[in-house]
Amino acid sequence: MTRKFDIEVMRPVLPDADALAPYLQQIDQTGWYANRGPLTKELEQRLADHFGVERHRLVTTSSCTSGLQMAYLTARRTGARYILTPSWTFAAAPLAAMAAGLTPYFLDVDPDSQQLTPEIAKTALRRLGADTVAAVSPVSPQGAPVDLDGWAAFQAETGCRVVHDAAAAFISVQASGIVSCVSLHATKLLPAGEGGFVLCPDIATREEIKVRSNFGFDDSRESQLVSANAKISEYHAAIGLAAMDQLPDRRGRLMQLARRMNEMVSALPGVSLPEGFGAPWCGTTAVIRFDAPVARDCAAHLAREGIETRFWWARGCHRQPAFDDCPRDDLAMTERLAESTLGLPFHAALSEADLGRIGGSLEGFLAARRRAA
Structure with missing residues (x-):
């Protein structure tokens, strides 16, 4: 395939x-x-x-x-x-x-x-x-x-x-x-x-x-x-x-990757990872947050450069057809997060070269955005 x-x-x-x-x-x-x-x-x-x-x-x-x-x-x-x-x-x-x-x-x-x-x-x-x-x-x-x-x-x-x-x-x-x-x-x-x-x-x-x-x-x-x-x-x-047997190594690799991802993202203006990501916690996703609703534009930019991303929670559950009839409060922050967060590649197979490409592509997107402002 x-x-x-x-x-x-x-x-x-x-x-x-x-x-x-x-x-x-x-x-x-x-x-x-x-x-x-x-x-x-x-x-x-x-x-x-x-x-x-x-x-x-x-x-x-x-x-x-x-x-x-x-x-x-x-x-x-x-x-x-x-x-x-x-x-x-x-x-x-x-x-x-x-x-x-x-x-x-x-x-x-x-x-x-x-x-x-x-x-x-x-x-x-x-x-x-x-x-x-x-x-x-x-x-x-x-x-x-x-x-x-x-x-x-x-x-x-x-x-x-x-x-x-x-x-x-x-x-x-x-x-x-x-x-x-x-x-x-x-x-x-x-x-x-x-x-x-x-x-x-x-x-x-x-x-x-x-x-x-x-x-x-x-x-x-x-x-x-x-x-x-x-x-x-x-x-x-x-x-x-069997996974429990491997847990210390698996956890160590992902925590190390999370720290490296944090170092990469912290050098970029207008982008952040959640507080504490890489120290003291991580999951199995790395979701960045922009200071503006540009996540979909960034996803398209990274895709053109061969980097897959994902909107893990789409636009929020309230916008999914299964929940059309569910009551809700005003969801202004949810709407904002849906347009300003983006899941980056995050798995143990990522190499330093991969991280470099991801960071470089993000930097290029942000630079183009500043020039267009």
Whole structure:
């Protein structure tokens, strides 16, 4: 297949066959392929150890989206119809809310962090009425940390559940007083091909999400709760375990690349990366922000020079047809971000020469813009 771009925006890398072989052999030996087998339990234990929590506060799911859906189901209550979520996010969270029988209500984000904040959510709660809101779902943009303590305090003060969409935030997320859902998709730092896990504030929440992930079965063959089949398979757990073996090297390479990307971008006028990118956190994307709505012009310029880019969150969820009927606040900042942010190539296969080409192309675009001003 002919490559359209010289420098691709993303190149997922999963453990190879040799790294997988020992875990696949265990599946052959046990004959256990799904339904929370030994590899799934081992992956949960290793993830729990990584985050410094008991295994009974962490549960794997078939995807981060399904984890969000199960977490939203735990928050359902009579009369509460909304999930408060930023429009500035991937489609997974509002789709998960709809799958849980709830309605996404789109809120705008803070101009600096690009995040939904407890203050924004409180204002919406007062206007909508707390009884109408099942949960608030802040998002970690590009894997950035959120104010976990602030959100835990919000939950305690308002009584409104908080479900953190931490899909890309494997490095920055921590166990806390709220639910956090993390992705193990092939594009993420810890890839299982497909999968996810939920960090829970307590054992009871974890057990409910576990039951809801298995048809509502709780030590019986009778469905007790509104639920789904959201379990990870033993094969995906095998990939996740092999990826855990490689995690220190993978994380080190991406953090080094993030620091180099930050050095490159910081030398360019009118362009920035999110605060803390490369130190102390990174995700698996590098999304720059311009001081003007020129992202689409820049994307076209880089494409002409063989450099692929991507608008990871398009123009915001509120502009996508699936969400036409969803209520929303004024989304002026979301609209601005949609025109001023752009995902650059970011993956471990990038060379110094690639970074030089990306930086040079950005510099050329910015220089042409200054001349035209």
